[in-house]
Structure formats: C-alpha cells, structure tokens
Amino acid sequence: MNIYDSNLMASFLEEDGYIEAQSIEEADVIIVNTCAVREHAVNRVLSRIDSLKGLKKKYPHIRIGVTGCVPQHLKGTLLEKKPFIDFVLGPDNLKRITSSVKDKAGVFVEFTDTALYSEVSPARGKFPEAFVSVMRGCNNFCSYCVVPYTRGKEKSRSIENIVHEVSKLSKRGYKRVILLGQNVNNYNDRGNGLPYLLSIIAKIKSIERIGFLTSHPAYFPLVVIDVMKDEPKIEKSLHLPLQSGSSRILKLMKRNYTKDEYIKIVDKIRDTIEDVTLSTDIVVGFPDEKEKDFTDTINMVKRIGFDSAYMFKYSPRKSTLANTFVDTVKEETKKKRLNELIRVQSEITRNKSESYKGKVLDVLITGENEKNLLESNGITLYNKRVVVKEKLRKGAIVKVRVEEVKGWTPIGVPLKEAIGSKQSGESSHRLLS
C-alpha cells in the first residue's frame, strides 16, 4: 500500500511538472513515505529522517517532507522533534503534496471519507507487475493494530475508476496486477463486492494475472473461491493472515474467528482449487500468550502447511487496545518462540519448494536475475517466484521445467513452446509423465 501511495504522490508531482531525481544529492524535494505497523519500522524511519539533517543544513533550499502512517501516528510531535522537516502529510492528505513541496509548511493529518484520489491513476509499478489500491482504511480494530488509527475508515474506489487504472496499465504492457485493500474482502462499490470486481478486471485485455491482498479470514466471502477457480487469470494463491493458532489469543486479538473456523476456510479452498498456495502472517508473544497457545500456533502451522509466512514478534503500538494489556511475555521468550516458528515454517517452505522439481510451470517473466544477468526472474500463477536459466523478455509467459531448487527458489529451463498471451493455468503444477 505504501508503494502505491508513493506512486500516487509521484503522479501528482509529475502532473505539476516535477521530474524524478536520479540521486538524493540532486533532489530539490525529498519525501520519506513511512509505515508505522511495527516499532522496528518506525525506528528505521526515524533514523532515515535524521540522516537527511546534514543535507538540509548544507542545502537549505531543499524541501523535506514525511508522509504516511508515521506522521499520522505521531502528529505534530514529529515536527517538534525534527524541525528541519518542512511538512508532514497523513495517508488521507497526499493530494496536498504539490502545495506542500512548494511552500506550504505544516502538519496535515485530518481524516476524510473521500480521500480516494480518483483524480489520478498512478498506473505504474515494477514492470510488468503493478499494485492497484481498490480501497483504503480499515474498520476492524484488531487489538494489536495501528492501521485503523493511521489510515482511517474503510472506503472503496469506484469500479469505473479501478477499471480505468488497470486499462491504462494494460495499454502500457503490464501483465500482472495486485488489487490492494487492508481488508480487501470488504470491497464494496454501491453493493458490488470483491467477486464482481475480480470478474470485471479479468475482462481487461492483456492483463494476464490478477492477485488480491489482504483477505481477512472472518470476512472471507466463499464465493471468491469459486471466482478464483473459474477465472483462469486470477492467481491460485491466497494470503490469509492467521496471526495465532490459539483461539484464546485470537479472541484477545479481536480477530473474530477461531482456529477451527480458519481451518474450515482453508479446507474449502483446498477442496475447490487444486494446488492452491497459501501464505500467512503470524505474531508470537502477544500479551498473555502461554506456552500452550504458542504450541497451538506451531501445530496450526504444521496442520495447514503454509507455502510461506511473514512472522513477527508482538510489538506494542500506541493507541491500540492491546497496548493497555499487561505484556507478560518476556522479550527472551518472544525471541525464542519466533526462532522456533521460523525454524518450523522454513522446513515446510523448503519441502514445498523441493516438490516443484521436475514440474512444468507457467512463468511470467518479471525481470533479469540480479545475481546472473543471463538469467531471468519470474512468477507462477500460484505466486511462486522462480529463476529461469535464460534471458527472456519481461512480460513474456513461458513454460519452464524446474531442474533444481536452491534455498527456496525453483530454478528451471524454458521449454520451446511459449504460452504467449493465453494460459489455462490448469496444468501449471502437473508433473510431466
């Protein structure tokens, strides 16, 4: 979402005649777009901002702005603490970027119900892939999460506006779009939800792959599973944050589902879509997480067998409900649990990756392999990143036979027969006989 917001600001500035600097030294305007989801991210941002102080002293004409969730979270205190910053903008105030870089100093962090930025379509990304925000904000208030306090209430872009942006991407040759929402299942434009949006986007010519993020297990419309199955362009991969494998902790987290309800959704997805891949987010060391709760999480991870997971230690965030809970889990225990979880999940991911050996995959070429410029990087319809041992055109879709797996990455050779612009996706994970 932050990448998308950076693109939004770049679009506003380009429309106003600004051009992107090639290095920080030649820039007249420096904007640090920020994330406040974890304490670690905020600390990194604050030290990054401090590193700009010397530059501002040397070149006082430079305008420095901080945007996104950190200023929304810290409000005016950020300017008080760091007076060399000229302006701060919260996620609902990005439109002010053009006036702020010119001369408007100050703090702009008020929420609006209308900041959907329909007037610009960034339509950019790391070719041939692009993020497209379809909604902003979140109404859920999970007890550990700062997002509803920094991004405000849920609001959906209109289908017409999203189609306009994706069509623009299609004309520019992009092949893969990832539709974004903090809680994308709740997308709602005048009664039309995510399944309808997906089916409309799938009609856009030359867009070949459509992913969507992030699905909340409590509000997952099961009809989405049927759309995923029936529409060949929609990726057979789902990011479904579990957060904890203990129903007791899930309740404290205010996630509105139990461990068993989560398993039910996964079973339904796996029964409907063959070889579907699943990724997740997990937090360990939530206040009052007992050894038994942690064991439940480990058992869930083994039971589900996620293809990959983003795993974190709980980090208290100001304003959230969980910040008022007594944090009984020692830092040392949190670290130990995180290491154990990473160990278990790494083994699962490694085994899953090994199972790709010998398979033929439909791979969208996304760029060159930075480690070997004679090779390409690519991604499957099942959201698995692979390396192809040949330099191929970005945006091409080719069949690749996996010969080996290094770390977690399948590495393969292209088969003669290219898939071109059409693909079934159905045979992607079949073993060659």
Ligand code: SF4
């Ligand atoms: S659904 Fe996601 S973004 Fe919304 S409050 Fe919960 S964790 Fe945060």
